[in-house]
Amino acid sequence: MNRTRSLRHGHGLHRWLALAMKVLPLASVLFLSFLPAITVAVPTIGLVRPYYGLAVVFYWSIYRTDLLPLVGLFVLGIVYDFGSGGLVGLTPLLYLLLRGVIGELAAQFRLQGFLVNWGFWLLVVVLAMTIDSVVNSLVSGRQVSIMILAVDAIVSWLLFPPIFMVMEWLRQKYLGDIEAGL
Secondary structure, eight states, X not given: OHHHHHXXXXXXXXXXXXXXXXXXXXXXXXXXXXXGGSOEEETTTEEEOOOHHHHHHXXXXXXXXXXXXXXXXXXXXXXXXXXXXXXXXHHHHHHHHHHHHHHHTHHHHHXXXXXXXXXXXXXHHHHHHHHHHHHHHHHHSOOOOHHHXXXXXXXXXXXXXXXXXXHHHHHHHXXXXXXXXX
16 A cells, blocks of 8 residues: 555656646746846946847747647736836737747748757847837837847847757756657
């Protein structure tokens, strides 16, 4: 009887660990989405606000779209918008658009090398920042500085390789045994 109980306990622990691994993509989006709260002031330019969360959504949309549920991304985007004081609904829109488009093309992205994906990431950043600035300008009536957008885009683009490496390490280390479907 004691042996049976320990086997069941081990099985239950395995199920909890498997569940924890499956929420890893959403947890990484949540964690990295709030890094922009730590902004960097650049003299003569202003605050630099890289798109860390969007970079993580981009990565997981390529490699594990199945672990990025639409409802989860929507909720994380809303939480981010409330926490950052941004226009509520814009971040979930960007997350869901990115997941939808990249998720559909994920197989092609996985076949490409890192440099191609990094180049495409620059396009994603420019489009996301354009949408963000146009919507915010329309709502607030204030224009966003092109210089700030350019610096944000460059910093977001340059920070993608370390984010990619960390996400790749997490995916291989913690999700390798449940990736049989890929």
